[in-house]
Amino acid sequence: MKRSGEGARAVRPGAALLGLPLLLGGCEALKLGVVNHAGPVAADQWHLFLQLALVLIFVAGPVFILVPLFAWHYRLSNRDDAYRPNWGFSWPLELLIWIPPAAIVIGLGVLLWNATHRLDPYRPLASNQPPLEVQVVALDWKWLFIYPKEGIATVNRLAIPVGRPVHLSLTSGTVMQSLLIPQLAGQIYAMAGMRTHLHLAASRAGVFRGQNTQFNGKGFQNQKFDVVALPPADYRRWLGQVRAVRRPLDDKTLAAITARSIAPQPALFSSVPPGLFEHLMIASTQGQAH
Amino acid sequence: MSAPLLPALLGRFRWDALPFVRAWENPNANELIAAGAGALVVAGALFMVVLITRLGRWRWLWTEWLTSLDHKKIGIMYIVIALVMLARALIEANLMRLQQAVAIGNPGLVAPEHFAELFSTHGSIMIFFMAMPFLTGLINYLVPLQIGARDVAYPLLNAIGLWLTAAGAGLMMAPLVIGRFSTGGWSGYPPFTEIGFNPGVGPDYWIWAITLGSIASTLAGINIAVTIYKMRCPGMTLMRMPLFAWTSLCTAILMIFAMPPLTVATALLALDRYLDFHFFTNALGGNMMHYANLFWMFGHPEVYIVILPAFGIYSEVVSTFSSKELYGYNSLVIATMAIAVLSFTVWLHHFFTMGQSPSLNAVFGIATMAIGVPTGVKIYNWIWTMFRGEVRFTTPMCYALAFMMTFVLGGLTGIILAFPPLDYIVHNTLFLVAHFHNMLISGTLYGLLAAYTFWFPKAFGFRLDERWGKISCACWVIGFYLAFMPLYVLGAAGMARRTPAVMETAYRPWLYAAEVGALVLFCGFVALLVQLWVSLRNRAATRVFAGDPWDGRALEWSIAAPPPEYNFARLPQVDQRHWFFDAKRKGAPYAPPARYEDIQMPKNSAVAPIIGIASTAAGFALVWHMWWLAILGVLAVVATVITRSFARDTHRLIPASAVERMERTWLDAVARARPIPREMETTPANAGLAEVHP
Numbered sequence: 001m002k003r004s005g006e007g008a009r010a011v012r013p014g015a016a017l018l019g020l021p022l023l024l025g026g027c028e029a030l031k032l033g034v035v036n037h038a039g040p041v042a043a044d045q046w047h048l049f050l051q052l053a054l055v056l057i058f059v060a061g062p063v064f065i066l067v068p069l070f071a072w073h074y075r076l077s078n079r080d081d082a083y084r085p086n087w088g089f090s091w092p093l094e095l096l097i098w099i100p101p102a103a104i105v106i107g108l109g110v111l112l113w114n115a116t117h118r119l120d121p122y123r124p125l126a127s128n129q130p131p132l133e134v135q136v137v138a139l140d141w142k143w144l145f146i147y148p149k150e151g152i153a154t155v156n157r158l159a160i161p162v163g164r165p166v167h168l169s170l171t172s173g174t175v176m177q178s179l180l181i182p183q184l185a186g187q188i189y190a191m192a193g194m195r196t197h198l199h200l201a202a203s204r205a206g207v208f209r210g211q212n213t214q215f216n217g218k219g220f221q222n223q224k225f226d227v228v229a230l231p232p233a234d235y236r237r238w239l240g241q242v243r244a245v246r247r248p249l250d251d252k253t254l255a256a257i258t259a260r261s262i263a264p265q266p267a268l269f270s271s272v273p274p275g276l277f278e279h280l281m282i283a284s285t286q287g288q289a290h
Numbered sequence: 291m292s293a294p295l296l297p298a299l300l301g302r303f304r305w306d307a308l309p310f311v312r313a314w315e316n317p318n319a320n321e322l323i324a325a326g327a328g329a330l331v332v333a334g335a336l337f338m339v340v341l342i343t344r345l346g347r348w349r350w351l352w353t354e355w356l357t358s359l360d361h362k363k364i365g366i367m368y369i370v371i372a373l374v375m376l377a378r379a380l381i382e383a384n385l386m387r388l389q390q391a392v393a394i395g396n397p398g399l400v401a402p403e404h405f406a407e408l409f410s411t412h413g414s415i416m417i418f419f420m421a422m423p424f425l426t427g428l429i430n431y432l433v434p435l436q437i438g439a440r441d442v443a444y445p446l447l448n449a450i451g452l453w454l455t456a457a458g459a460g461l462m463m464a465p466l467v468i469g470r471f472s473t474g475g476w477s478g479y480p481p482f483t484e485i486g487f488n489p490g491v492g493p494d495y496w497i498w499a500i501t502l503g504s505i506a507s508t509l510a511g512i513n514i515a516v517t518i519y520k521m522r523c524p525g526m527t528l529m530r531m532p533l534f535a536w537t538s539l540c541t542a543i544l545m546i547f548a549m550p551p552l553t554v555a556t557a558l559l560a561l562d563r564y565l566d567f568h569f570f571t572n573a574l575g576g577n578m579m580h581y582a583n584l585f586w587m588f589g590h591p592e593v594y595i596v597i598l599p600a601f602g603i604y605s606e607v608v609s610t611f612s613s614k615e616l617y618g619y620n621s622l623v624i625a626t627m628a629i630a631v632l633s634f635t636v637w638l639h640h641f642f643t644m645g646q647s648p649s650l651n652a653v654f655g656i657a658t659m660a661i662g663v664p665t666g667v668k669i670y671n672w673i674w675t676m677f678r679g680e681v682r683f684t685t686p687m688c689y690a691l692a693f694m695m696t697f698v699l700g701g702l703t704g705i706i707l708a709f710p711p712l713d714y715i716v717h718n719t720l721f722l723v724a725h726f727h728n729m730l731i732s733g734t735l736y737g738l739l740a741a742y743t744f745w746f747p748k749a750f751g752f753r754l755d756e757r758w759g760k761i762s763c764a765c766w767v768i769g770f771y772l773a774f775m776p777l778y779v780l781g782a783a784g785m786a787r788r789t790p791a792v793m794e795t796a797y798r799p800w801l802y803a804a805e806v807g808a809l810v811l812f813c814g815f816v817a818l819l820v821q822l823w824v825s826l827r828n829r830a831a832t833r834v835f836a837g838d839p840w841d842g843r844a845l846e847w848s849i850a851a852p853p854p855e856y857n858f859a860r861l862p863q864v865d866q867r868h869w870f871f872d873a874k875r876k877g878a879p880y881a882p883p884a885r886y887e888d889i890q891m892p893k894n895s896a897v898a899p900i901i902g903i904a905s906t907a908a909g910f911a912l913v914w915h916m917w918w919l920a921i922l923g924v925l926a927v928v929a930t931v932i933t934r935s936f937a938r939d940t941h942r943l944i945p946a947s948a949v950e951r952m953e954r955t956w957l958d959a960v961a962r963a964r965p966i967p968r969e970m971e972t973t974p975a976n977a978g979l980a981e982v983h984p
Contacts, residue, residue, distance in 0.1 A: 028796035029779060029780060029783040029785075029794070029796040029797050029799075029800060030779065030782060030783050031783075031796070032783045032784050032794060032796060033715075033782045033783035033784045034715050034782065034784075035782065035783075042715075044711075045711050045712060045714070045715050048709065048711055048712060049706065049712055049715075052705065052706060052709060052712070053706075056702045056705060056706075059666075059702070060698045060699070060701075060702055063669055063670075063673070063694065063695070063698045064695060064698070066673050067673060067691060067694045067695055068691075068695075070673055070676040070677055070681075071676055071681050071683075071691055072681075074612070074676055074677065074678060074679050074680065074681050075680070075681045075682075075683070076613070076680040076681060076682050076968060076969065077969075081678060082678055083613075083678060083679070083680055084614070084678040084679075085613060085614050085615060085679070086615055087614070087615065087617075087677075087678060088614075088615040088616060088617050088618065088619065088675075089617070089618060089619075089620075093617075093618075093674060094618065094621060097618075097621070097666070097667050097670040097671070097674075098621075098663070098667060101662065101663045101666045101667065102663050105656075105659050105660055105662060105663055108659055108705070109656040109659065112652055112655050112656055112659070112708070112709050112710075113652045113656070115709060115710075115711050116648045116649075116651050116652040116655060116709070116710045116711060117648045117649070117652070118711075119710075119711035119714075120647075120648040121645075121714065122645070122648075123648075174481075174487070174572075175481045175482040175487055176479060176481065176482065176578060178643060178717070178718055180715075180718070180719075180784065180786070182715060182783070182784035183784075185714070186643070186711060186712075186713075186714020186715045186717075187643050187714055187715075187717060187718065188643055188644075188645060188714070189641075189643055189644045189645065191578070191579075191644070192481065192572040193572060193577075194645075196644070196645040197645070209784065209794075211784070211786055212786070213717070213718035213719060213786040213787070214479075214718055215406065215473075215474075215475060215482075215787075215788040216482060217402075217403070217406070217473065217482070217487070218402045218403055219402070220402065220788070220789070220790070221402060221789050221790050221791045221792075221793075224793065284572050284573075285572050285573050285574075286573060
């Protein structure tokens with residue numbers, strides 16, 4: 001009895017320490033992630049996570065129960081149970097520890113196969129509207145978004161209409177980077193000379209954080225952008241506002257953007273030269289030795 | 291200050307390569323931390339030099355240790371390197387956690403590029419110069435003892451491996467004092483590490499340190515595999531080997547096949563950087579995907595290289611301290627082999643997010659999950675080993691229990707990461723960081739520390755302090771949960787890894803908790819040092835000369851502690867798996883041989899230290915473009931190897947009379963020792979003779 005009392009006393013400060021972040025409102029942080037999803041892709045990913053977590057509880061449960069139970073029950077000072085030092089094999093047990101885990105992995109394999117195809121970032125989202133095409137160029141240390149059909153571009157701000165699928169084509173003007181908007185969709189890499197794709201959509205209006213997650217030097221921590229999901233009417237108004245700034249993305253501005261620097265605030269450009277994305281994709285693989 | 295100084299002689303060295311000069315010119319917190327770290331390294335090195343000189347131990351150090359070809363001494367030296375590097379990488383971890391905890395909405399203490407150096411060295415050191423040397427040291431020490439051999443297959447190769455590891459570790463330490471380290475992370479992904487984006491010395495330091503380390507590991511792998519295949523004592527069939535020997539064999543095979551892709555990857559990157567090749571550049575046909583493939587073809591098996599020996603350690607520890615035979619030996623062997631093979635089929639899961647087809651991602655995802663089956667089987671084997679046993683809660687057993695619970699958590703998050711759609715969400719975030727620390731701390735580090743505590747009395751002849759061992763264990767366990775569970779939350783909340791400053795104030799409580807956890811982990815290391823100090827002071831009372839303090843099962847427990855240079859006066863004749871354990875039950879485990887014989891052992895050799903020093907010089911010179919020194923270093927290595935190939939007199943004899951004298955002293959001590967019941971194994975009464983108890 002005395003021993004268990006000591007154990008409880010030892011546990012209390014530890015539990016208090018673990019509980020501390022929660023008391024301080026730690027759940028706020030999760031609102032920035034996939035838990036607080038705002039689009040069909042992230043929602044599907046979150047549900048997949050919950051499904052998997054449910055299965056995994058049953059996988060891990062026996063270990064969490066048996067390890068402390070056996071260790072304590074068969075402790076040296078407990079003389080109540082039979083001691084079988086030379087027992088080391090049993091067919092029924094062997095079958096029990098090999099077959100169910102293998103069966104679970106086969107089952108999860110089916111789930112994985114289907115989910116991977118369903119949530120393939122290259123797969124267009126089902127919708128009766130054509131996707132909004134946005135071309136994304138990863139630069140040090142900023143994101144350039146080109147709207148080829150609208151003929152506009154932005155830096156570090158991606159405005160999208162709520163409810164309409166968005167198709168991002170990505171490349172990098174410099175080193176490898178990775179684009180992640182946790183509340184909307186998973187990430188995909190942007191690599192020089194290559195084009196990758198990501199489909200996403202927002203199901204409600206709001207401002208969501210997007211970022212580069214692949215370290216690329218000094219300004220990495222500032223390479224964040226806002227995804228502004230606007231109701232369709234507001235989105236059209238926003239397009240009008242961008243066109244009204246009358247600031248074309250000319251060669252001089254482009255040179256300033258592609259130089260290694262941090263953008264202090266988002267920038268909007270009322271027009272872009274046609275084929276800029278393809279031009280940047282090819283430029284990064286030519287001429288320069290790196 | 292910033293112009294190169296004597297370029298012909300000193301290459302691209304400039305005064306501002308010294309952190310002290312930088313701190314003098316620009317005394318801010320960032321530069322002062324860098325200069326402080328540099329000063330600590332210099333002071334530590336000077337202290338050691340002065341100490342050894344004062345004690346007059348240079349000759350002793352050279353003849354007894356540095357030139358020794360004894361696998362036991364080489365093993366211990368590997369572990370000393372690992373512990374020194376562990377101290378450094380832990381301090382860096384604390385500095386990184388401190389930075390993230392204070393840099394919420396402001397730049398914090400260290401500059402972004404300094405922070406990048408910290409995570410790059412932390413990762414490179416922990417994998418290549420902490421985990422690898424530690425486990426190579428353990429394997430070196432234990433495998434010949436466990437399979438009843440007097441030595442490893444290639445003693446000189448073994449020493450060269452040690453010295454190349456030391457050379458790599460030296461190149462990891464050098465940038466603290468001269469220059470800067472890479473900012474490219476432990477995986478050194480191009481094109482970021484290419485000359486166009488990273489013209490400094492950092493990536494070159496990384497390349498040469500890793501190259502030396504990977505060559506050393508390839509050599510170690512070959513040596514271990516051949517030793518196990520060829521040097522087993524009579525009767526020691528493969529299926530009679532202790533589990534640690536089995537996992538060492540699998541690790542050795544993995545090393546032989548997995549290290550060369552890494553050596554090739556770093557060599558190609560060096561060609562890109564030094565000779566303007568274009569393997570991984572953006573331009574002129576280079577493609578970094580080739581690097582990703584090569585690196586992870588090494589990188590994934592590497593995970594199992596560092597974890598399989600720990601599985602072997604847990605098998606020995608759980609069986610010994612449950613006072614029971616290991617449950618499911620055959621299953622464990624099959625599971626180990628299955629893991630070793632499967633580990634080569636999953637490397638692509640490291641870049642699910644680079645835009646492969648979903649079918650390809652799914653195949654690699656399923657292969658990744660499949661590893662969960664044999665791993666789960668192993669956990670259950672250890673659980674059933676405790677069943678109907680007599681469990682003793684010694685320090686190594688506490689590590690094993692903490693491991694079983696914690697490792698399962700890591701396995702669960704591993705399955706989450708194996709699902710490509712979920713990997714998209716948490717790849718490159720702190721969730722991933724939490725996952726691999728979950729595997730490597732509870733898997734590898736707890737295993738290494740359990741092994742350190744378990745076999746320390748065998749290696750040094752006295753036991754470690756149990757109380758400080760438990761304190762240390764508690765710190766490593768509690769610290770782990772505090773430091774890494776918050777990172778799972780932060781990762782799920784979208785916090786990218788390698789972030790030197792944080793914009794979201796919502797992350798604050800979790801970052802604070804993680805910082806406290808890092809401090810507790812550091813306390814675990816301090817407790818280890820205190821334990822060593824206390825144990826050294828009390829060593830007269832805790833001697834276990836008779837050699838078997840825990841009622842051990844494998845052959846290493848059947849000889850004196852510490853073992854004589856030749857390990858076994860007579861090579862054992864084994865007729866079953868638990869030969870020594872069974873001999874103790876039947877009666878005569880310590881019967882002296884009818885006749886003692888001369889024993890041939892390898893002579894000390896200066897070849898390995900010379901190769902080690904010359905390759906350090908060559909690596910350092912390549913980093914700084916001091917071409918004359920690089921050429922000199924490489925020539926010295928080649929010349930040493932050629933000279934050695936002419937040496938004929940490479941062995942010495944230990945005469946039968948000397949063997950007899952040593953064995954008699956030990957057998958007399960065994961005869962005098964009082965057999966110790968399990969309840970009293972941690973008391974001073976334990977002189978290393980276990981009470982036989984059916």
